[in-house]
Amino acid sequence: MRNTIIITILLFVAIVGASLYYFANLEGEKKETLRPLTFLPKATFLVATFQNDATTDNIFKDFEIFEAMVGRQEFEQWQTLKTKLLRHSTIQPYVNGVDQYVSFHPEKEAIATLFTIPTSMRIDAEEIGSFLEKATSTYTVTQKDTLENRIYSLDKGVKDSIFHIVYYEDIFFASFSQSLLYQVMDKRVPKLGKDEIDYFIDNNSRNSPLSIYFVHEQIPRIAEHLMRRNAGNFIKLFDHLGGQSAWNLSFKNDALILSGESETAHRKENYIELFGNQHKTSQTLYNYFPQNTASYLSFAISDSDSFRKDLLALLKQRGELSQLQAQFAEIKKTKDVSFEEDIPPIFGHEFALVEQSNQTELAFISVADSTKLDAFISSIxxxxxxxxxxFDHSNILYALYGDPLKSFTRPYFLRVGNILVLANYQSLLTEYQRDWRRVNLLTNTLGFKNSERIQGNEANIxxxxxxxxSSSIISNLLKASHRESFRDKNNFGYQDFYSWSIQIAGNNGNFQSSIYGVYKSKNALGATADWIYEFNNRPITAPQVFEHSDTSQFILIQEQDHSVHAINPSGSKLWSSVFHGRIVGEAQQLNDRSIVLVTDRSRLYRFDPEGNSLPGFSLGIDSEPTYTPTISNIGGEQLIFIPAGRKLLVYTVDGEKAESWNDKNLAGKILFDIKVYNNQIFVGTENGHFYxxxxxxxxxxxxxxxDRQFKNPIAMVRLEQNRHAIYAVDTAQISFTMDFAEEPKTYKLEQGGNRSLISYFPNTDGTAYRMAILDQKHLLTKNIQDSSALFDFTFTQEITDRPQYFADGSNGYLLGIASRKNYLVYLFDDKGSLRDGFPIEALPDFYYGKIDYNSATYLLCVRRDRKLYAFKH
Structure with a gap:
């Protein structure tokens, strides 16, 4: 299939942007002009124009994508030329308020850039020479007369970096390619046509900082110029398409987003034309693609009858319809199955082609009627x-869907829900079954999730x-010079793109089209750490932040050998110490800044921020603790309440047993932590005893x-008239509100199951006001009092870790979810929106918030390399 070759065109498109930063820093009102475009050679791959104002300059000054595409060395070279030429006071008055263009052209094994800058007033030739001599003192300036014009060459003594400028017809044309300037001035060289130029101008948005124009006839030429092999199936879909596209840039600093209109020549023999009379519709097949997907080509049909009619007309145009009809007549005769009446209703409106990283192919087709499929499957x-x-007969899929599935002549297939997965080799489907069972899917990869945030799922193609x-596939397809640039990680950044994509949707006979290049920005969350802390073993607790002094805080975390590390907010070690056992639950800090925690070796610790144990600590306790201690002032004394299986242990902060409490033996295992409210203590157990x-x-x-079982924490809730109660949910999803005065009030939650993880958003007073229900892959948040749903979210993997909560600075809390199976963490605000930058790759148990009194917000997380990362957000 070689779909991946489309990357070469997309990469090429992105290069346009680099010139914007260096040549768009001129102020003045935008003035329409068509004349400069009439000098561009017919062999123009792309044309870009941009607005000449300070706003555009500010938008793009930190747009890393441009540097990644054009190369850092050339980027620096352009910056120098911009500073010395376009920003020079002598030339500035002539170029204020004009449109500027950047175009790209084929040249041997390279792509040459042409800068086109018209002047608002004519400049005398002698004045240009004088200006260049003054403005470019670090360059050697030479002149050459050709085609009755003077070409100025600026040479800094670096190989292949001579910049050539000609002032022709009141327009500056500049390029590192002298031969390209000759083509501009030579009237015998074919130029862009008037219709093509008019379309560009008509679709050039004044609200966009950058617009791009692309002639479709250039697609095979671009492919031929960049590739060392023949074009793949995707490129061939655009053969003889005709027409042009005009795209406008939507700014996002970690993605190149181009969207606009595409006009075609309406040639009947082209497959893409079948979708001109469709309209964009939801595409869902990507949810089934395997994790090792290198590229995919996905189609969705909004009007099946129209598509069927247009496809038959295309097959007739190609002279293939009669042969297919004869084949299907034979099927009707032998098996009494009508291709026109029986088969099309079985299959759905979506189909796709997937190329895997090993260059094998799968196809996917949605099923419209599974009952009919069951009835006819043995016949076909x-x-x-x-x-x-x-399949018993060839060309069924080609007759149903056309060109993309032509290579699947008589494929094998299997069913996954209402989807058919097809391959030309049985072994590929066996491998896919294994991936499906293990949930090794494209949607579980971080790169795809980053792309999914930006790219919508509604289109026809x-x-x-x-x-x-796909990088190795792309690299092998490119010619040597382009392959070298693609692989060069020091000078270029092609490998720092998560993905590239094109989306096309029908629009009353023409098309809407968009291009997306999603970039691994060094400024994005999770890309560049402020610091990294290394452990000898795997960390086993979430990082917690505590006060160290009046002026500083510190981070506490434990690793697998039970060493507890105290880390400065700058990432350096304060101290480390081996504790006896693993920390159970979370550590707690008292008002004197001492830290209290328990371990699974039945030890109670209390130590100061320097790691020094307080007198009497650590000490052994009677039973193994099962969750975080609760520390509270009650009855005039500060006590430590420790859940320990069926026992409630109570200690003073001095390490003594609380005399009046003794050990409380309960009827069942304690559910998580102990609740303290209004000088009263509340405990719940797994078998439904509440104290x-x-x-x-x-x-x-x-x-x-x-006769009820409970496995989730209890919560304190406020009732009317300032009353309070215990709230608990059993494994049958029945909630119980218990005020210990009246009969418990019950309510069927309806959502969730006996495996659900339930937790509660905390209030500052210790009560809860809403709940989070995690039922396998589904997250739902609800108000506790009226049980109304707030927001929901579906993950691609089952969630097995309880949520975390982080203060958001406005008396609210953020909800943190870790997807253990695909190493992703999510952070939601109280409206259910993902925080910008999430999900990111990390292991469960993370921290989000300040790490020092006056610090920025940080994400502290551990990755598979067993290191703690501090990412500023």
Whole structure:
């Protein structure tokens, strides 16, 4: 298939932007002009124009993508020329308020750039020579008369970096290619046509900082110029398409986004024309593509009848319809199956072609009617194994969908839900089955998730290229000079793109089109760490931030050998110490800044921020703790309440057993932490026993929910008239609100199941006001009081870790979710929106917030290399 060659065109498109930063820094009002475009050679791959104002300059000054595409060395060269020429006071009055153009042209094994800058007033030739001599003192300036014009050459003594300028017809034309300037001035060289130029100007948005014009006839020429092999199937879809596209830039500092209109020549023999009378519709097949997808070509049909009619007309135009009809007549005769009446209703409106990183191909087709498929499957296919079939007749898919599936003549296939997965080799489907069962899917990769945030899923045609999985394929397709640039990570940044994609949608006979290049920006969250802290073993707790002094804070984290590390906000070690056992739950800080925690070796620790144990600590406790201790002032004394299986242990902050409490033996294992509210203590157990104690440890009331099981934490909630109650949800998703005065109030949650993870958004007073329900892959947040849904989200993998909560600075909390199976972490605000930059690659248990009193917000997370990363956000 070689879909991935489209990357070469997309990469080429992106180069346009680099010139913008260096040649667009002129102020003045934009003035329409067509005349400069009439001098551009017919062999123009792309044309770009941009607005000449300070706003544009500010937008693009930190746009890393441009430097990545054009190369850092040439980028610096352009910067020098911009500073010395276009910013020079002598030339500035002549170029203020004019449109500027950048175009790209084929030249031997390279692509030459041409800068076209008209002047508002004519400049005398002698004045130009004098200006260049003054403005470019570090260059050697030479002159050459040719075609009755004078070409100035600026030479800095660096090979292949001589910049040539000609002032022709009141326009500056400049390029590193002298031969390109000759083509501009030579009237015998074919130039861009008037219709092409008019289309560009008509679709040039004044609200966009950059507009690009592209003639479709250049597609095979671009492919031929860049590739050392024949074009793949995607490029061939555009053969003889005709027409042109005009795109405008939507600014995003970590993505190149071009969108606009495309006009075609309406040639009946072209496959793409079938979608001109369609309109964009949802595309969902990508949810089934394997993780090693290098590229895919996905199609969606909005009007099946119209598409079917146009496809038959295309097949007739090609002289293929009669042969196919004869074949299907034979099927009707032998199997009493009508191709026109029985088969099309079975199949859906989506189909796709996937190229994997090993260059093998899969196809995907949606099923419209599974009942009809079950009825006719034995008539059109033969079972070859338990779940695999093979079509009995050739060209069925070609007759249904056309060119993209022509190579799947008589494929094998299997069913996944309402999807057919097809391959020309049975072994490929066996491999896909294994990937599907293990959820090794494209949608689980970080690169695709970054692309999905920017690229929508509504179109008629989407071509997607994933850089990490396709780079070797792309490299092998490119000619030597272009391959060298693609591989050069020091001077270029092609490998720093997550993906490239094109989306096309029908628009009343023409098309809307968009191009997306999603970049791994060094400024993006998770790209560049402020510091990295290395461990000897795997960290096993979430990083926590505590006060160190009046002026500083510190980070506490434990690794697998039970060493506890205290880390300065700058990333340096303050101290480390081996504790006896693994920290259970979270550490707590008291008002005197001492830290209290428990370990699974039945130890209670209390130490100061310097790591020094307080007198009497650490100490052994009677039972193994099962969750985070709760520390509270109650009955005039500060006590530590430790859940320990079926026991409630109570200690003073001096390490003594609380005399009035003794050890409380309960009827079941304690559910997570202990709740303290209004001088009362509340405990819940797995088997439905809920306790209310007073400040001296006396049992006030026991509420028993018989024949019920609980596995999620309890919460304190506020009721009307300033009352409070315990809130708990059992494994049957029945909630119980218990105030220990009246009968518990129950409510069926309806969402979730017995495996659901439930947690609660905390208030500053210790009560909860909303809940998060994680049911396998589905997240739902609800208000506790009225059970109304707030927002939901579906992950691509089952979530097995409880949510984390982080203060957002406005008395609210952010919700952190870790997807352990694909090493991604998410952060949602209270409206359900993902925080910018998320998800990112990290292991479960992370921290988000300030790491020092006056610091910026940071993400602290551990990755698979067992290091702690500090990312400023």
């Amino acid at each position: 296919a033969t079972r070859v194994s338990d779940s695999l079939y093979r 989407t071509c997607f290229v994933r850089t990490s999985a 209310q104690f007073d400040a001296q440890g006396n049992l006030l009331k026991e509420e028993i929910i018989a």
